[in-house]
Amino acid sequence: MLDRFRTAAADRRAAGLRRTLWSRGPDFDGLLDLASNDYLGLARDPRLVEAAVAATRRWGTGSTGSRLVTGTTSLHTELERALADFCQAPGALVFSSGYLANLAAVATLGRGAVVISDAGNHASIVDACRLSRARVVVTPHKDLPAMEKALANRHEEHAVLVTDAVFSVDGDMADISAMSALAVRHGALLIVDEAHSLGVVGQQGQGTVHSSGLFRESHIVRTITLSKSLGSQGGAVLGAPEVIETLIDTGRSFIFDTGLAPGPVAAALTAVDILRNQPDLPGFARARASELAATARELGLETNHPAGAVVPVVLGAPEAALGAAATCAAHGVRVGCFRPPSVPDGRSCLRLTARANLSSDDLAVIRHALTAVAES
Known part of the structure; x- marks a missing residue:
């Protein structure tokens, strides 16, 4: 029964594609860390650590259930307000990971639409496209004519464009302004994953949508992670009230997932405050x-x-x-x-x-x- 897995593992080994878990100490075993996504160096910052400890002592180690079942804590509400205010977004909804935020945004908002996805997008977007059960068109990396062709030739009434802001491996940036113009011209939503741009892109690190001057546009939905520049854990979706309401009502990775633990919520809140005060x-x-x-x-x-x-x-x-x-x-x-x-x-x-x-x-x-x- 397991022979096929052994064979596949051997094939991966021969191709140099086996992956192994390795154990490390808290200091990366004395090596200089250029592997993590701790872009602002906040993950070990005493201010974040103390905030997480204080929140854990007050609220406990876990959220104990879905936010729709056990209630959303005032701490979560405070973080959502802080993220929306910092990024100048109409609203925010916090998830327990950035991966789940992407699953909710793309799979939920793409349902019944055509979803047009850049070939360089993160695996969480790829998985979300599949879960949406929508027709998915994967366009070559940053190929705006291919995106426009897919939008113009669709038979669906609704369409969603989705892209990383800064791509997670190549490190290049999507042309958000041009994609926004495409979306407007063809009546589409634009979902932008700001995981690798929040805290890095823009004068104060508010991301590509903000730095492009498009933060007031209601057709743009942003997803972010709290685990990179903000040195914590979790994710969020930023968007219009109608978007947030739809995700609360129908977003499976929000409804059926345990809420983000209080410690990471407090740490992320502190990181947003640090970004405000250390631009x-x-x-x-x-x-x-x-x-x-x-x-x-x-x-x-x-x-x-x-x-x-x-x-x-x-x-x-x-x-x-x-x-x-x-x-x-x-x-x-x-x-x-x-x-x-x-x-x-x-x-x-x-x-x-x-x-x-x-x-x-x-x-x-x-x-x-x-x-x-x-x-x-």
């Missing part, structure tokens, strides 16, 4: 990303000009990426290693994620590690 943090994160990319290019490694904090270093074959990640670890740096199906065939890469609090000494260590990769 230079997003600029620091972007600057460190630009420095990492410049170093990679100087060493002859293939990378891009990052739109946010994500800096890919493309190696090609899975084995090359695994070897490069091991080389970085041997030189004191923990990096992300992405292989198919996370990336297309031939595009296995290291993913370096910049942090606002990387020091000049940190950058020197990273240069040393990337030099070893370039010379290997």
